[in-house]
Amino acid sequence: MAVLGRYVVDDPAICHGEPTFKGTRIFVAQVLEQVAEGLAWESIVESWGGVVSKDAIAEAVRLARDAFLSQDLARSG
Numbered sequence: 001m002a003v004l005g006r007y008v009v010d011d012p013a014i015c016h017g018e019p020t021f022k023g024t025r026i027f028v029a030q031v032l033e034q035v036a037e038g039l040a041w042e043s044i045v046e047s048w049g050g051v052v053s054k055d056a057i058a059e060a061v062r063l064a065r066d067a068f069l070s071q072d073l074a075r076s077g
Helices: 028-036 041-047 054-076
Strands: 008-010
Touching (some): 028 041, 028 054, 041 054
């Protein structure tokens, strides 16, 4: 299992290794899609029954940003 952050993990034994929130089978991509749709973070937390916190969402957004920037740098390098 790769720990990507405090809340996000990448475990080949869970959800085929797709990034999920620690202790859940909730895909990070699903939550990021909700963010992209403009849902309020409070609504996202509620939609997952409080299992995904605002801090977890913030971490997912930061990880997505970092991945985007590393791809952008790789292309321009």
